[in-house]
Amino acid sequence: MPLVAGVDSSTQSCKVVVRDAETGALVRQGRAPHPDGTEVDPAAWWSALAAAVDAAGGLADVAAVSVAGQQHGMVCLDEAGEVVRPALLWNDTRSAGAATELVEEAGGEPAGRRFWADAVGSVPVASFTVTKLRWLARHEPANADRVAAVCLPHDWLTWRLAGAPGLAALRTDRSDASGTGYWSPATGEYRPDLLERAFGRRPQVPIVLGPAEVAGVLSPGALPGVLDTAGLAGPARPSGEILLGAGAGDNAAAGLGVGAGPGDVVVSIGTSGTVFSVASAPTADPSGTVAGFADASGRFLPLVCTLNAARVLDAAAALLQVDLDQLSDLALSAPAGADGLVMVPYLEGERTPNRPHASGSVHGLTLRTSTPAHLARAAVEGMLCALAAGLDALAAQGAAVRRVILVGGGARSAAVRRIAAQVFACPVIVPPPGEYVADGAARQAAWLALGGAEPPSWSPAGTEEYPAEPVPAIRERYAQARERHLDRPTQG
Ligand SMILES: Nc1ncnc2c1ncn2[C@@H]1O[C@H](COP(=O)(O)OP(=O)(O)O)[C@@H](O)[C@H]1O
Ligand SMILES: O=C(CO)[C@@H](O)[C@H](O)COP(=O)(O)O
Numbered sequence: 001m002p003l004v005a006g007v008d009s010s011t012q013s014c015k016v017v018v019r020d021a022e023t024g025a026l027v028r029q030g031r032a033p034h035p036d037g038t039e040v041d042p043a044a045w046w047s048a049l050a051a052a053v054d055a056a057g058g059l060a061d062v063a064a065v066s067v068a069g070q071q072h073g074m075v076c077l078d079e080a081g082e083v084v085r086p087a088l089l090w091n092d093t094r095s096a097g098a099a100t101e102l103v104e105e106a107g108g109e110p111a112g113r114r115f116w117a118d119a120v121g122s123v124p125v126a127s128f129t130v131t132k133l134r135w136l137a138r139h140e141p142a143n144a145d146r147v148a149a150v151c152l153p154h155d156w157l158t159w160r161l162a163g164a165p166g167l168a169a170l171r172t173d174r175s176d177a178s179g180t181g182y183w184s185p186a187t188g189e190y191r192p193d194l195l196e197r198a199f200g201r202r203p204q205v206p207i208v209l210g211p212a213e214v215a216g217v218l219s220p221g222a223l224p225g226v227l228d229t230a231g232l233a234g235p236a237r238p239s240g241e242i243l244l245g246a247g248a249g250d251n252a253a254a255g256l257g258v259g260a261g262p263g264d265v266v267v268s269i270g271t272s273g274t275v276f277s278v279a280s281a282p283t284a285d286p287s288g289t290v291a292g293f294a295d296a297s298g299r300f301l302p303l304v305c306t307l308n309a310a311r312v313l314d315a316a317a318a319l320l321q322v323d324l325d326q327l328s329d330l331a332l333s334a335p336a337g338a339d340g341l342v343m344v345p346y347l348e349g350e351r352t353p354n355r356p357h358a359s360g361s362v363h364g365l366t367l368r369t370s371t372p373a374h375l376a377r378a379a380v381e382g383m384l385c386a387l388a389a390g391l392d393a394l395a396a397q398g399a400a401v402r403r404v405i406l407v408g409g410g411a412r413s414a415a416v417r418r419i420a421a422q423v424f425a426c427p428v429i430v431p432p433p434g435e436y437v438a439d440g441a442a443r444q445a446a447w448l449a450l451g452g453a454e455p456p457s458w459s460p461a462g463t464e465e466y467p468a469e470p471v472p473a474i475r476e477r478y479a480q481a482r483e484r485h486l487d488r489p490t491q492g
Contacts, residue, residue, distance in 0.1 A: 002063040002236045002449050003027060005056070006257075006442025007049065008435055009069035009153055010034075010250055011089065011271035012409075014048035016056040017438040021063065021446035024458025029435065030055025038092035042075055042083050042156055049157060050223050059226050063236035064445035065161065065218060066245030068253030068437050069154030071179040074132040076147040076203075077156075081164050084146045087153065088132045090179075091271065091307050093349045096126040096356035098134035102198060110286060117284040119194060121178060121185045121292025126356050127305070130181030133199040149204035152176045154247040159206075161244055163219025170206035171215040174294035175252030175301060177208045185294040186282040209246035211296050212447045212455075218242035236449075245444045250437045251276055251303055252296035254407055256455065257440030258431055263402035265394060267387055267420070268436075269410025273309030275390030276301050277399040289352055289393040296444060297455070302397050304390030306352050308360075309383060310410040312345040316379035320372045324413060330376035331415035336422055336471045341369040342481040343382035349488060352390065359488045363481040380415050384423040385478035391424060403427045407436045417466055425470035432462040 001020055008015045011034065018028040032051035035044050053059060072090040077083060088095070102124050106112035113123045124131050129152065137144045148167060151159070155172040162169060177183035182195040182205070192202045209215060218226070218241070236242075248256070251266075251274050260266050260278050268274045276293075279300040283292040295301035317327040346358040362378065395401050404424050410416050412433055421428045439458075447455035 003061055004442050004445035004449055005059055005062045005065040006438040006440065006445060007052070007065065007067040007157070008250060008253065008437035008441065009045050009049060009067060009157055010437060011070050011091065014045065014052040015435045015438045016052040017435055017442050018056055018062060019439070019442045019446070021449050022456060024443070024456070028057045030057070038089045039086045040089060041086045042153070045153060045157060046160055053223060053226055058228055058232065059218065059242060060228055061232040061234060061236050062242055063449040064243040064245055066441040066445040066448070067154045067157045067161070067247040068250050068441040069152070069157065069247070071152070071176060071249040071251065072127050072129050073153045074129050074136070075151050075153060075156045076136070076143070077149045077151065077167060078146045079148045081167060085140065085143050090127045091348060093126045093356040095131035095135035098138070099124045099126050099128070099131040102131060102134060105197070113286040113288060117286040117292070119184060119191055120181055121282055121284055122181065123286065123288030124181045125288065125351050125354050127351055128179065128181040130194065130198045133195070137199050144199070147203050151206050152180070154249070155206045158215050158244055158247050161218050161222050162216035163222050167204050169216060170204070171209055171246060172206040173209050173211065173246035173248050173296065175296045176247070176249040178293040179249055179291070183208065185292060185300055211246060211298050211444060213246050214448060215244040215246050218244055243448050245441070245448045248296040248441065248444065249293070252293065252301050253437045253440030253444070255301060255440065256296045256443050257436035258405050258407060259457065259459065260405060263400045264405055265391060265399060265401050266405045266407060268408040269309045269406070269416060270408040271309065271311060273306040273383065273387050274303055275387055275394060276303035277394055279399065283397045285397055288354065290397045296440065302394055302399060304352050304393050306386050306390070307348045307350050308345040308386065310408065312347060312379055312383045313410060313413060315347055316376055320376060327376050328413045328415035330373045331380045332418065334371070334373035334377035337473050337477060338374045338377040338381060339369050340364040340477060341374045341378040342478055343378040344482050344485050345379065345382045345386060346485055357487045358485045361481070361485045363484065380413070380419050381423060381474050382478065384416070384420055385475050388423050388475055401426060403429055405429045405431065407431060417464070421466040421469045422471040423474055425472070426468045428466040430464045430466070431460045434460065
């Protein structure tokens with residue numbers, strides 16, 4: 001009965017789960033918050049990881065650990081392995097102009113889009129690492145000159161857990177490499193020419209591992225107290241070594257965590273909203289709506305991502321001065337469609353559709369709709385309508401959409417779960433509240449610890465099912481409103 005650990009270093013927090021490798025049973029867990037902002041010193045992720053590991057009772061008795069994390073974030077290291085500047089995160093839109101430039105330089109519309117989709121599976125938008133590197137080269141040349149290696153949040157944390165043993169030891173996995181914009185899921189190769197086109201030269205990049213490969217071993221000195229055996233059963237492996245897995249991007253890890261199969265579309269409502277499925281062949285959508293990522297099982301992960309998801313609920317709750325449970329009650333007390341009140345939730349700009357400079361808006365205000373309940377319902381419906389467009393886009397890329405598996409912090413809202421079955425017009429499955437990204441990382445670690453061609457099968461008990469209850473009028477009204485918005489007053 002070896003134990004394994006999985007980490008989710010996400011936008012808002014770090015979560016650690018310790019599970020039984022064979023059964024998947026949860027043994028211990030811990031979490032710690034991350035700072036706000038779209039630019040973060042990676043040292044803050046390291047402190048949060050240390051605190052979350054501590055809260056989870058340490059790692060001395062686990063056989064393997066895998067780290068999953070927010071995708072795309074640009075972590076630049078100098079020759080000595082020191083971080084050059086705070087990481088720019090996936091939701092930082094300052095590189096929107098760089099994204100446009102990279103598409104234009106590749107042939108403009110539509111040839112440039114086709115070029116990128118064919119080359120790396122995705123058309124770059126501000127989220128992608130390649131655009132952040134272009135931004136750095138243009139706006140901070142002194143910092144750019146110091147960059148010896150570039151990696152992603154999960155790569156950096158895995159490397160630090162291994163004791164930061166030199167830049168040559170940097171490792172990543174297929175899923176996170178596929179979000180850089182300079183690695184092709186179709187060929188499984190880097191495109192150093194595209195890295196150079198964006199950045200002006202070719203800094204070192206991590207070696208890309210397959211899903212069950214070993215990235216290294218946990219360094220005893222990496223985290224104080226991490227290997228303390230007080231109160232634990234002692235080392236899980238006779239050698240005492242704890243293996244480090246390849247890790248994954250957070251969405252790919254969630255796919256592994258919920259065991260997504262054919263006909264399943266996972267909708268994750270965290271800081272980002274994501275809609276994705278596991279596919280047997282790579283995709284290349286020149287419109288840029290569907291990103292053609294790789295998954296964490298050796299397959300592919302067509303994915304649509306919005307910038308505005310759970311935080312739309314946070315914002316609506318703040319506006320109405322209620323907590324999230326009260327927001328849910330309010331939303332469910334208003335009629336489906338909120339009597340025509342529509343919120344277009346571009347509170348952080350938007351990535352899909354590509355509107356980095358947009359702000360949010362509310363349409364359809366009348367005396368009747370000017371109530372807290374209507375606004376709460378409009379916030380939930382607007383966020384879900386944006387995700388429903390992602391379901392359509394995935395279907396257009398060939399995904400079978402038989403049911404939605406709903407995860408992420410936002411899935412804890414009863415209103416989100418019930419209204420999702422109306423907006424998505426298909427059955428919505430809600431696994432028990434949990435940390436599915438960290439669970440996916442733990443399942444990868446279990447794969448490493450136990451071996452085999454496929455990861456061990458773990459199935460969460462207590463799944464709820466919401467039958468499809470289509471209300472097409474909600475999306476029809478949203479479609480009338482979604483192009484009507486103002487640009488942001490200032491960039492921020
Ligand atoms: N009961 C709830 N109702 C609605 N939203 C919730 C609830 N509990 C947590 N959340 C939301 O979940 C979000 C965090 O989700 P999470 O998936 O952990 O995000 P991330 O992985 O991006 O850090 C927060 O914005 C929070 O508002
Ligand atoms: O950019 C993407 C996917 O392309 C985001 O999904 C990030 O990976 C951040 O995820 P969360 O922290 O919101 O879970």
